[in-house]
Amino acid sequence: MRVVCLHGWSGSIESMRPLSKALTQQLGSSLIQLELGQYTSLDDDLTLDDLATAMMNAWIEQRLPTAPQSINIIVHSMGALVLRHWIRRYFTPDTLPIARCVMLAPANFGSVLVHQGSAVLGRLFKGFHFKRPFQVGSQLLDVLELGSPWTVHQALEDCFNQPIFNTSHILTTILIGSEGHRGLGALLNEPCSDGVVRWSSAHLEPVRYCIDLSSHRPEVERVVSGNQVAYQIISGLNHASILQEEGSISSKLIEAIIQGLKVTPQTFQDWRHVCENKTDAYLRALDSKALCQQHVVSVINQYTHPVTDYCMTLTEQRCDDHHLTEYFQSHVHLGCHVYRNDKSFRSFYWDVGAFWNAPDQWEALHWSLVAMPQFSPPLGEVGYMSYDDVHTPAWVLDESDMKALMQPHRTCYIQVIVPKAVQGVFSWVPSKVDISPET
Known part of the structure; x- marks a missing residue:
């Protein structure tokens, strides 16, 4: 042949x-x-x-x-x-x-x-x-x-x-x-x-993951190739x-x-x-224990329009102890590249070997997403809801979720749908004309 x-x-x-x-x-x-x-x-x-x-x-x-x-x-x-x-x-x-x-x-x-x-x-x-x-x-x-x-x-x-x-x-x-x-x-x-x-x-x-935040409760779908x-x-x-x-x-x-x-x-x-x-x-046989995974993330709103200004982070669930969150940022997160022609697409590079060799056990992870402009009435009446530790995280990962997500030598594609909220754009103006029916 x-x-x-x-x-x-x-x-x-x-x-x-x-x-x-x-x-x-x-x-x-x-x-x-x-x-x-x-x-x-x-x-x-x-x-x-x-x-x-x-x-x-x-x-x-x-x-x-x-x-x-x-x-x-x-x-x-x-x-x-x-x-x-x-x-x-x-x-x-x-x-x-x-x-x-x-x-x-x-x-x-x-x-x-x-x-x-x-x-x-x-x-x-x-x-x-x-x-x-x-x-x-x-x-x-x-x-x-x-x-x-x-x-x-x-x-x-x-x-x-x-x-x-x-x-x-x-x-x-x-x-x-x-x-x-x-x-x-x-x-x-x-x-x-x-x-x-x-x-x-x-x-x-x-x-492939789809994290849909536009529904009443965040929904996470996982599909294996x-x-x-x-x-x-x-x-x-x-x-x-x-x-x-x-x-x-x-x-x-x-x-x-x-x-x-x-x-x-x-x-x-x-x-x-x-x-x-x-x-x-x-x-x-390697001296280095680095085992890396690439995450390609794209963020859109409920109208399928790209969301180009956002911050995505993973934090440890225990808010009173930040040492694992700091460990993630300094040892696991190796970098992020923003695609030049469409900033809604980004490539995150994580060392999952370092993740599983953390100095303490991960209890749960909060997947957080904050997009701009933020919806924050009355200052911001058009924008995106925030999903973080202060409000509600986009995704709470338990041990099984972490094992499914953090695997080396592969690319993980994650699409996030974040709702765009609008408030106070239209208002009713009382009519000055008497429109009551004639008797």
């Missing part, structure tokens, strides 16, 4: 050649290099729609099979987003031509790279040798940005509404490196990442070196890729357990 290779942002065909060469030596004639990676992802004019169209044109031109489950594919970084959009545009779950997919460091839920890539530094380092200098594919970077609405909407389709990365459709293996970059590249490094993509951003088994993927963190590799041929490190990667290309529906669960056990063994 032939294999398609698709590179990521700022990549090229050349970036995939070392991997293709190593795989060809192992698989022989069963692997045919298809140079579908010849797209200029640094061009500012390109969108994902353009890339999906170009991919379909190349697919037809190369006479690649379109019968269900008739070809395998390897993608790197943003190539995963291109693939998922192409699938969404042209196929249904029953007509997917992909049988197996191996994702290398996929930016399925964004990348920290965008914070640098769209700035001057990113343009100098990424756009230096490009035919249109100082362009880094700004429209594609909007998709790659942490907290991007596009990645959320895509996940709602292929992770929840019609999950396709499972034994019934595409047998998917996700491999990501354990190391950050050195030198100037260390500017991008974060805990639990390969220097560009967070471990939690790569995974395709997200969980229907995807099942094999997920492995491979030690010694970063976002760039995962494509390079490097002795013993490469042999571990090549072995995992080949397993991902040969797995069957009958052996897939065993392969998932192998990947899980190898990841657990690597994490146990």
